[in-house]
Amino acid sequence: MEADTGLPHRAWWTPYLFLAPGLVMVVLFGLWPFVNTVILSFTDARILRGGGFVGLDNYRRAVADPDFWVATGNSVLYLLVVVPCLVFLPLALAVLVRAKIPGIGFFRSAFYTPVIASAVVVGLIWQWVLRSDGLVNTVFRRLHLVSEPVPFLTDSTMLLVSAMIVTVWKGLGYYMVFYLAALGNVPASLHEAAAIDGAGPVRRFFSITVPQVKPMMLLVGTLSAISALRVFTEIYILGGESGGPGGGARTLPFLIRQVGLGFAGETGYASAISILLFLLTLGFSLLGRRLTKGDEG
Amino acid sequence: MSTTPAGETDRADRSGRARRRLGLAARYGTLLLMLVVMLGPIVWQFLTSIRGRTENVYDGVLPTQPTLDNYVRVAESFPILQYVGNTLVVAVLAVTSNMLFAAMGGYALSRAAWKGREVVFTVLVATLMFPFESVMISMFLTVRGMGLVDTLVGVWLPGAVSVLNIMIMRAAFLAVPKEVEEAAVLDGAGEWTRFTRVFVPSAKGALAVVCITSFMGAWDDFLWPLLVLTDSDHYTLQLGLKTLAGATTVNDQRLVAAGAMAALLPMMLFFFALQRFFFKGVGEGAVKF
Known part of the structure; x- marks a missing residue:
């Protein structure tokens, strides 16, 4: 052991000693919950009692459960709308704040502010903008654009759209920083050469910037897809505990919490939905990885 | 241009x-x-x-x-200071445990090959793939089994050290030249001394990132405290804000706004005061796999 490091005083167990606290936590709250979720998903366990093995019953039930399909549809729709927005808008924003012009530091910090705000605070802020007596509806009414307030938060579809707007708004600054790092690696000579050839800024953006930051776009796409499938707090704060009227705006995490906890919590069934959420997430991560690999190859 | x-x-x-x-x-x-x-x-x-x-x-x-x-009225009608106190307990625990344990774990993973390192590393990275929402029911059952439901320790414990932070520290320690370590060995420094005197001081940027992100994580988290805490005496600030928004008795947006601002403004001060370290440290500790 000393031979390959050239360092004495190293007992074989020293690395384990250093890793012990981290490993214990990861096993207890990373690995075990996953294994336990898999096991529970094949049982009829409830929150207040253990369960017996029921085979694939929970999965069969999920496939036949309209609530499950509404939640899955909402989660996937969320992803399909939010991901393209969060791949392209932050890139445009990064290009915008990249110029070394006076005051640009202020704009960067300002655009990052929504990232610092918690999901609850962001939800409260937007609730006050979108409520039936909120800012947008009041302005609309004073301009006589609408006679009835727009039901941003009281109609399931509108609530989902409102939550998407909030997610995109909060994500813009976060992914902008990713793109700023990627743009730093684009050689300036490429832009100069293209400018001499007469390419305008828009043309240069699509023919030089976009191909150069494509790997970062794939990473941002994967990350934002994973977090889109995790959306909970925005909908909870904007639409309330039920997840919109009749639970019509519930996402998968929303459904998992409602099904699995509380006095009648069906931990077995909730675990099956959890595994399905995990598989959905895994599918999109693998898709992202595949696209990245294909891009490199 | x-x-x-x-x-x-x-x-x-x-x-x-x-x-x-x-x-x-x-x-x-x-x-x-x-x-x-x-x-x-x-x-x-x-x-x-x-x-x-x-x-x-x-x-x-x-x-x-x-x-x-x-602001005065919201502090009078809601125990906002108590919520802040509860949140600070969780945040201080989370910052301390993450900085200490992530540094220790990252150190072990960054040093010369030892038996089982690759296995441990793979297991750690694998756990990054499980979204919290897909394991939260089981996590709740584990915390309940430990008798920690409705306690602040129960809120803190699952996030006591995150794998991502271990990876950030590992990347920062990988950048420490081997010669520096060898020189310390020649001076007779033992493993723990090398860790605390040589490695930790050379990874201040990455430690700052771990500190800032774990503080913000504890301050901003909502879903996990929502699952664990039932008694409103134990509420963290974000949970308290939820009751503020949902309270039908106070239909006064000015109060809700004051509560939201009271949660946001300290965070903005904290972040913008430290953002130099944050953006510098992010570059320094860029996670490499």
């Missing part, structure tokens, strides 16, 4: 300058528009929080009777 090729006429040069000035104006225009989009809702909430009790919320953009009264 665009360089003018030599030999152009004076007129073309002048039109090029005009075009550049126009481009700059367009850029500032777009920046200002985005500023309204990004800060507008926050500023609107802030303005609402300082509006006087008798004025109409929609009478003009600026409050006519600006007051801090709403």
Whole structure:
């Protein structure tokens, strides 16, 4: 052991000693919950009692459960709308704040502010903008654009759209920083050469910037897809505990919490939905990885 | 940006300058528009929080009777200071445990090969693939099994050390040259001394990132405390804000706004005071697999 490091005083167990606290936590709250979720998903366990093995019953039930399909549809729709927005808008924003012009530091910090705000605070802020007596509806009414307030938060579809707007708004600054790092690696000579050839800024953006930051776009796409499938707090704060009227705006995490906890919590069934959420997430991560690999190859 | 090729006429040069000035104006225009989009809702909430009790919320953009009264009232009618205290308990625990354990774990993973290192590393990375939401029910059962439901320790424990932080520290320690370590060995420094005296001081940037992100994580988290805490005496600030928004007795947006601002403004001060370290450290500890 000393031979390959050239360092004495190293007992074989020293690395384990250093890793012990981290490993214990990861096993207890990373690995075990996953294994336990898999096991529970094949049982009829409830929150207040253990369960017996029921085979694939929970999965069969999920496939036949309209609530499950509404939640899955909402989660996937969320992803399909939010991901393209969060791949392209932050890139445009990064290009915008990249110029070394006076005051640009202020704009960067300002655009990052929504990232610092918690999901609850962001939800409260937007609730006050979108409520039936909120800012947008009041302005609309004073301009006589609408006679009835727009039901941003009281109609399931509108609530989902409102939550998407909030997610995109909060994500813009976060992914902008990713793109700023990627743009730093684009050689300036490429832009100069293209400018001499007469390419305008828009043309240069699509023919030089976009191909150069494509790997970062794939990473941002994967990350934002994973977090889109995790959306909970925005909908909870904007639409309330039920997840919109009749639970019509519930996402998968929303459904998992409602099904699995509380006095009648069906931990077995909730675990099956959890595994399905995990598989959905895994599918999109693998898709992202595949696209990245294909891009490199 | 665009360089003018030599030999152009004076007129073309002048039109090029005009075009550049126009481009700059367009850029500032777009920046200002985005500023309204990004800060507008926050500023609107802030303005609402300082509006006087008798004025109409929609009478003009600026409050006519600006007051801090709403902040006093929200502190009087809601135990906001208690919520902040509870949150600080969780946050201080989380920052301490993450900095210490992530540094220790990252150190072990960054040093020369030892038996089982690859296996441990793979297991750690694998756990990053499980979204919290897909294991939260089991995690709740584990915490309940430990008798920690409705306690602040139960809120803190699952996040006591995150794998991502271990990876950040590992990447930072990998950058420490081997010669530095060898020199310390020659001076007779033992493993723990090398860790605390040589490695930790050389990874201050990465430690700052771990500190900032774990503090913000503890301050901002909502879903996990929502599952664990039942007694409102134990609520963290974010849970307290939820009750504030949901309270039917106070249908006063000024109070909700004051509560939201009271949660946001300290975080903004904290972050913007430390952002130099944050953005510097992010580059230094870029996670490499």
